[in-house]
Amino acid sequence: MLRGGWLDRNLRYVFPLPALVFVFVMMVFPIAYTLRLSTTEWSMSSMAPPSWVGAANYASLILSDDRFSGAVWRTFYFTILAVILETLLGVSIALALNREGRGRNLVKTVFLLPMVATPVAVGMVWLLIYEPTIGVANYFLSLLGLPPLHWLASPRQALPSLVLVDVWQWTPMITLIVLAALTALPRDPFEAALVDGATPWQTVRHVTLPLLRPAIVAAMTLRAIDALKTFDIIYTMTQGGPGFSSETLNIYSFVLGFQYFQMGKASALLMIFFAIVLGSAIVLSWARRPVEA
């Protein structure tokens, strides 16, 4: 096996090395640097150099920053509402298509589009659709005899309107994952259910859904991690407004860092944000485990 020269003997180190260097320079070092910055008071717009303040940034965020606590709440509100709606809708669509069989390929093709379309472009179109006076959203409501909404213009309705865009964009992913899982299901349990005289609804409820559980939970996990980090759509459509009514953690940290240039405080916020996303990812992967065992 040692026929090759030095390269072959050290392949396991040489091959991953460039990627590792990249990971260190572009990921590990930045995270460590952010952690260090989070313990300093540093405004890039002033000439003063960073000064060490310990946990003061964390304390001020957690104890006395209403914008921060609002952003935490809105981040979870956005994520939980979006993931629940996407799962209900995505799984229902997958099941409806599975029973009928035909038209699946057409739906698969159409469903790709929202997921790959450029978020900024998606944001622009929805901005026009939501426009209170010239948007078609209110026109459709009027056709149904419903009163017009303010959509993004109202502090109350802005975040739910953004959830709706996320649902439009990402329900397809849940559908595609569930459809893929459906084709991989074993036939036997379904035949047994048929023999036992189960109604279609009973079959779905007691056979299909339990068998799909691992795929559904996996899809929800992926979605939840990404939804927590939603940036493009919110920033292009509302930039956190009106007021702070749609400001999530991602938007607030961006504003702190790149509009107020408060690098220390922004870094502390990012470390908390990172911990929240990582914590959620760990909790969600626990939810998967019992099924796999």
Added chain:
Amino acid sequence: MFTMRANKAWGNAKTAAAERCAREGATRKVRSRDRLRKEIAHVLLLLVIIIPFVFPFLWMAVCSLKRQADIIRMPPSWVFRPTLLHYQEVFRQYQFTHFIWNSLVVAAGSTFLSLVLGLPAAYSIARFRQRKLALVILVARIVPGITFLIPWFILFSRLRLVDTYTSLILSHMLVGLPFMIWVMVPFFESLPKELEEAAMVDGSTRAGAFSRVLLPLTGPGVLTSSILSFVFSWNNFMFAVVLTGARTRTLPIAVFNFLSYSEINWGGLMAAAVVITVPILVIALIAQRYIVAGLTAGAVKG
């Protein structure tokens, strides 16, 4: 009494026979009517599912062809005289050719470099079972991208790399490279070990076996991960908004700036949105199978 009963019986028999006769013809009719009804219900169901997902794209295209006066008309007009005026604006006045070129360079550059770094790393992780290494790289999937952005911004400013392709390509690789490894590790694991062992018995080195025997087989995996890495880079907004300047502005930033000019030029905005989306949609439609595989990778394997 008796006759009545007999009559009734006779009548019953007659209707039964008639029914039987009729039924044979009718079942076919009923069945085909049933099938037709099911077919219609199915088509309706498909439309109800598909239309909401297609409509915004359709609306984007329609409004990009309308004059401002037609766009702001309520109720919306479906019949109007189309104009290419907004597309002319987008290319002449707002110089979108330049932004398209920037986006192309950055997306192609970051995809290419992700391949160069990612393929050997993925092979090594797959063959030598370097689980920890894989885990470190996958952390990039979880960490909010903006955590990296503050240090990058400081670093790139000091190195005078803000507003260069270099900083953009490197930052976009943060998404591209882990994705490349994420898709390629299982791909290499699925290739039988015997392939490279045979090549090595024939006197090739392991590195030679990798480049001459394995790489040519990686087509589908490379295609999947390259297309998606390209798409992610093309769509990237957050990194580009901080790291681009006048020279290197990419399409999403150009479109966003369109919005912030005083009065919203909806037609122009929609034309710009069409220009940025169409290439991605075309790629997605052509390489459908690979894109679905890539987007749902990981979830299905569990």
